[in-house]
Amino acid sequence: MNEQPFSxxxxxxxxxxxxxxxxxxxxxxxxxxxRILAAATQVFARHxxxxxxxxxxxxxxxxxxxxxxxxxxxxxxxxxxxxxxxxASAIAEGRQALAAVTDPEARLRRIAxxxxxxxxxxxxxxxxxxxxxxxxTKFMARFSATGLREYLxxxxxxxxxxxxxxxxxxxxxxxxxxxxxxxxLDEMATNxxxxxxxxxxxxxxxxxxxxxxxxxxxADAPRKARRTSLP
Amino acid sequence: MNEQPFSxxxxxxxxxxxxxxxxxxxxxxxxxxxRILAAATQVFARHxxxxxxxxxxxxxxxxxxxxxxxxxxxxxxxxxxxxxxxxASAIAEGRQALAAVTDPEARLRRIAxxxxxxxxxxxxxxxxxxxxxxxxTKFMARFSATGLREYLxxxxxxxxxxxxxxxxxxxxxxxxxxxxxxxxLDEMATNxxxxxxxxxxxxxxxxxxxxxxxxxxxADAPRKARRTSLP
Amino acid sequence: MNEQPFSxxxxxxxxxxxxxxxxxxxxxxxxxxxRILAAATQVFARHxxxxxxxxxxxxxxxxxxxxxxxxxxxxxxxxxxxxxxxxASAIAEGRQALAAVTDPEARLRRIAxxxxxxxxxxxxxxxxxxxxxxxxTKFMARFSATGLREYLxxxxxxxxxxxxxxxxxxxxxxxxxxxxxxxxLDEMATNxxxxxxxxxxxxxxxxxxxxxxxxxxxADAPRKARRTSLP
Amino acid sequence: MNEQPFSxxxxxxxxxxxxxxxxxxxxxxxxxxxRILAAATQVFARHxxxxxxxxxxxxxxxxxxxxxxxxxxxxxxxxxxxxxxxxASAIAEGRQALAAVTDPEARLRRIAxxxxxxxxxxxxxxxxxxxxxxxxTKFMARFSATGLREYLxxxxxxxxxxxxxxxxxxxxxxxxxxxxxxxxLDEMATNxxxxxxxxxxxxxxxxxxxxxxxxxxxADAPRKARRTSLP
DNA sequence: AATGAATGAGCCTTCATTCAT
DNA sequence: TATGAATGAAGGCTCATTCAT
Numbered sequence: 001m002n003e004q005p006f007s008x009x010x011x012x013x014x015x016x017x018x019x020x021x022x023x024x025x026x027x028x029x030x031x032x033x034x035r036i037l038a039a040a041t042q043v044f045a046r047h048x049x050x051x052x053x054x055x056x057x058x059x060x061x062x063x064x065x066x067x068x069x070x071x072x073x074x075x076x077x078x079x080x081x082x083x084x085x086x087x088a089s090a091i092a093e094g095r096q097a098l099a100a101v102t103d104p105e106a107r108l109r110r111i112a113x114x115x116x117x118x119x120x121x122x123x124x125x126x127x128x129x130x131x132x133x134x135x136x137t138k139f140m141a142r143f144s145a146t147g148l149r150e151y152l153x154x155x156x157x158x159x160x161x162x163x164x165x166x167x168x169x170x171x172x173x174x175x176x177x178x179x180x181x182x183x184x185l186d187e188m189a190t191n192x193x194x195x196x197x198x199x200x201x202x203x204x205x206x207x208x209x210x211x212x213x214x215x216x217x218x219a220d221a222p223r224k225a226r227r228t229s230l231p
Numbered sequence: 232m233n234e235q236p237f238s239x240x241x242x243x244x245x246x247x248x249x250x251x252x253x254x255x256x257x258x259x260x261x262x263x264x265x266r267i268l269a270a271a272t273q274v275f276a277r278h279x280x281x282x283x284x285x286x287x288x289x290x291x292x293x294x295x296x297x298x299x300x301x302x303x304x305x306x307x308x309x310x311x312x313x314x315x316x317x318x319a320s321a322i323a324e325g326r327q328a329l330a331a332v333t334d335p336e337a338r339l340r341r342i343a344x345x346x347x348x349x350x351x352x353x354x355x356x357x358x359x360x361x362x363x364x365x366x367x368t369k370f371m372a373r374f375s376a377t378g379l380r381e382y383l384x385x386x387x388x389x390x391x392x393x394x395x396x397x398x399x400x401x402x403x404x405x406x407x408x409x410x411x412x413x414x415x416l417d418e419m420a421t422n423x424x425x426x427x428x429x430x431x432x433x434x435x436x437x438x439x440x441x442x443x444x445x446x447x448x449x450a451d452a453p454r455k456a457r458r459t460s461l462p
Numbered sequence: 463m464n465e466q467p468f469s470x471x472x473x474x475x476x477x478x479x480x481x482x483x484x485x486x487x488x489x490x491x492x493x494x495x496x497r498i499l500a501a502a503t504q505v506f507a508r509h510x511x512x513x514x515x516x517x518x519x520x521x522x523x524x525x526x527x528x529x530x531x532x533x534x535x536x537x538x539x540x541x542x543x544x545x546x547x548x549x550a551s552a553i554a555e556g557r558q559a560l561a562a563v564t565d566p567e568a569r570l571r572r573i574a575x576x577x578x579x580x581x582x583x584x585x586x587x588x589x590x591x592x593x594x595x596x597x598x599t600k601f602m603a604r605f606s607a608t609g610l611r612e613y614l615x616x617x618x619x620x621x622x623x624x625x626x627x628x629x630x631x632x633x634x635x636x637x638x639x640x641x642x643x644x645x646x647l648d649e650m651a652t653n654x655x656x657x658x659x660x661x662x663x664x665x666x667x668x669x670x671x672x673x674x675x676x677x678x679x680x681a682d683a684p685r686k687a688r689r690t691s692l693p
Numbered sequence: 694m695n696e697q698p699f700s701x702x703x704x705x706x707x708x709x710x711x712x713x714x715x716x717x718x719x720x721x722x723x724x725x726x727x728r729i730l731a732a733a734t735q736v737f738a739r740h741x742x743x744x745x746x747x748x749x750x751x752x753x754x755x756x757x758x759x760x761x762x763x764x765x766x767x768x769x770x771x772x773x774x775x776x777x778x779x780x781a782s783a784i785a786e787g788r789q790a791l792a793a794v795t796d797p798e799a800r801l802r803r804i805a806x807x808x809x810x811x812x813x814x815x816x817x818x819x820x821x822x823x824x825x826x827x828x829x830t831k832f833m834a835r836f837s838a839t840g841l842r843e844y845l846x847x848x849x850x851x852x853x854x855x856x857x858x859x860x861x862x863x864x865x866x867x868x869x870x871x872x873x874x875x876x877x878l879d880e881m882a883t884n885x886x887x888x889x890x891x892x893x894x895x896x897x898x899x900x901x902x903x904x905x906x907x908x909x910x911x912a913d914a915p916r917k918a919r920r921t922s923l924p
Numbered sequence: 925a926a927t928g929a930a931t932g933a934g935c936c937t938t939c940a941t942t943c944a945t
Numbered sequence: 946t947a948t949g950a951a952t953g954a955a956g957g958c959t960c961a962t963t964c965a966t
Binding site (some may be wrong): 746747748758759761762767768 | 955956957958959960
């Protein structure tokens with residue numbers, strides 16, 4: 001019941017306000033929604049989305065099966081909500097972290113560390129994000145179009161900024177570099193999830209950033225020359 | 232690893248002619264297996280693995296539902312077989328391509344181009360590989376442990392080789408770099424699949440390689456210094 | 463049979479004024495019960511008994527879901543209460559109307575007109591009576607055994623009376639004729655409900671009565687003769 | 694398994710043809726469909742449509758639950774199919790019976806007897822027709838629009854014919870008289886179903902026809918005169 | 925080898941009803 | 946008296962798999 005693994009911006013605010021108004025049943029509604037979402041994360045991670053039953057989620061959350069449907073439209077909605085809540089939190093946290101740093105390299109490093117730290121801190125969440133969320137084009141397309149786009153946008157902006165400061169070369173377009181970086185981090189996370197999760201995922205962040213920053217640091221290379229050497 | 236029971240792409244073409252020509256038996260069995268696998272790729276891509284029914288696959292392949300089970304153990308086995316067949320082919324093709332090139336950078340470029348070209352040439356296969364194959368930890372773990380490990384091993388060996396030749400810095404370990412590179416390529420493919428697939432996926436390969444090669448090209452950087460500048 | 467806890471139709475009108483006027487408590491309870499019953503009639507008519515949710519009824523009545531159960535034992539009880547309330551009212555109204563007329567034909571006509579006028583004046587009620595009330599043998603048997611039996615009894619008595627006065631022939635027994643007449647009126651109502659309800663239902667009454675009265679008016683026919691002409 | 698209470702026009706034809714072609718599994722498909730439909734009639738009659746479970750129907754038919762869905766789209770479809778099959782049979786039988794008779798009164802009598810005999814011969818079918826089929830406007834509207842309309846049309850044509858022969862008065866329009874007659878028969882059937890079904894339903898037919906034929910037999914009455922005698 | 929009719933286990937979701945406030 | 950959040954039983958339907966032919 002005390003499991004509240006996510007920081008959750010809006011829910012917390014609401015809960016705090018309500019506590020003043022209705023002292024009884026402290027934070028009841030948001031609280032229960034959170035509990036169900038946390039339970040879903042755990043159950044989905046352990047049984048897989050399709051293997052998990054809504055009844056399992058309910059039991060894990062300590063509510064009746066029907067109660068889940070008071071807070072979520074469907075089983076799919078549970079998965080989507082996990083994604084949205086986590087992305088919203090990640091984006092907010094990311095923005096906040098970037099506000100305190102100006103150096104482009106340091107900023108990328110912050111993003112990478114936060115990215116891997118977040119997943120590394122919650123195995124179940126990591127499994128859901130790296131595996132279960134990729135169920136189908138139905139989900140994937142939806143996710144790519146929303147929070148993920150915004151997340152990639154943040155990375156891209158940092159790179160664009162670095163280019164303007166003359167710190168990063170311009171060639172692979174910022175959008176492309178952002179995707180690559182995300183892809184690299186994503187792969188780190190996936191590998192960690194599928195391994196025994198014994199090593200510290202967050203420590204991969206620096207290696208990734210080192211490589212990318214070096215790659216970006218060199219002056220723009222004469223692309224054609226390099227290209228023509230290949231079939 | 233040497234299992235290559237199917238001759239690749241031309242399966243469809245052959246299937247079309249077969250009824251007319253009626254070749255001698257020997258080809259028949261593998262041929263039908265191929266047809267089913269091709270049908271499965273298409274159906275899984277369009278309806279999703281869980282959304283697809285074995286009966287759909289059978290219909291698409293022009294056989295009866297029961298016949299599928301003469302060639303595959305289960306529905307899962309269809310997905311696994313698509314993975315294994317494609318990976319076997321990719322690895323073989325990759326090895327062959329590398330044999331003709333020695334320059335580490337050129338070798339990476341070959342790998343990247345082949346990787347994206349293969350997926351870019353077959354939308355359905357790309358969807359299956361980028362989305363449907365990531366169903367569950369059950370599948371993911373299995374895949375990571377087999378063909379994928381070998382594939383990553385090939386990349387890693389190229390990098391190790393580059394290090395030995397003094398062309399690549401040593402710092403992020405070859406294994407890590409291989410994962411990053413794979414992750415970056417993977418992200419390119421996923422983005423392409425989820426976009427309208429209008430642009431040419433293969434052309435992303437050079438951008439990725441440019442960045443990585445540059446990143447790897449610089450002399451090993453004084454890591455500690457960079458690190459300490461961060462919280 | 464004497465249970466007539468609610469004053470009929472003007473319920474809605476009263477309900478509308480109530481909030482403004484806030485009459486003394488006594489009316490309150492019956493008033494809310496009425497509102498719920500009126501809401502139920504509407505909701506059942508529009509969504510069907512099984513398609514309707516108790517929550518819909520409550521919302522329509524402007525009360526909370528739980529409140530419905532302060533006035534009714536169950537969802538079934540709502541349907542039963544609609545039936546009982548309407549039948550009680552119809553029987554009372556019918557008796558009163560008959561009191562003013564003595565001619566058997568005119569009495570039948572009064573009954574038929576009242577029957578169809580009542581339903582024709584309230585589409586929702588008509589739908590509930592002609593369709594929703596016939597859910598199951600469970601309901602049907604219950605209804606037949608109660609108000610309906612009394613209603614048929616009234617018709618039968620009018621016919622018996624007409625026979626005693628020598629106005630109606632005796633052959634099809636009064637009970638049978640009463641059923642036939644009820645059946646004919648019932649069919650008129652059902653047809654009207656299932657049509658677009660554009661024509662005036664009440665005007666069917668006279669045609670029905672004309673036919674029945676004529677049929678009843680002839681001297682008793684020599685039944686055997688007619689019968690033997692058939693296989 | 695030998696229960697085959699319905700005559701079923703097209704199915705039988707198909708079954709006969711097949712028997713020649715595939716002697717094994719005699720009449721398998723139509724047979725199984727029939728068995729399921731017969732089982733559904735029985736189960737719906739005894740438990741009510743909503744109270745019945747598809748699994749019950751399957752068990753009663755001696756097939757697996759899923760098999761029901763090889764022959765019917767849904768539970769609703771079972772009910773609809775019972776209606777359609779019976780109506781088709783009733784209409785065919787009715788048409789055939791009428792072909793042998795020309796006297797309008799005798800024709801009406803044939804219809805009435807067949808109507809009640811059919812229901813009287815199969816309690817379960819009668820319950821389904823008189824009660825379960827009237828579930829909802831959804832069903833009712835559908836039924837009224839199809840077979841029922843045709844059935845009423847047959848009755849109406851007989852009456853129109855009688856008018857042309859000068860045997861029946863013209864006043865209540867044939868359509869209206871047809872509805873009344875149907876309504877009267879329907880009520881007979883419903884009453885019988887809800888009673889203990891101890892008496893012979895078919896014997897009600899003559900009483901109904903006597904009344905209607907007498908009612909129709911008189912010369913057209915001066916309607917206005919009768920009308921004005923009422924309030 | 926091929927068929928495709930038959931199987932039956934499995935699960936998401938609804939909603940009448942309750943009860944703590 | 947009124948509320949409405951919570952309950953949890955119940956069931957229609959799907960579909961991977963089998964097997965008699």
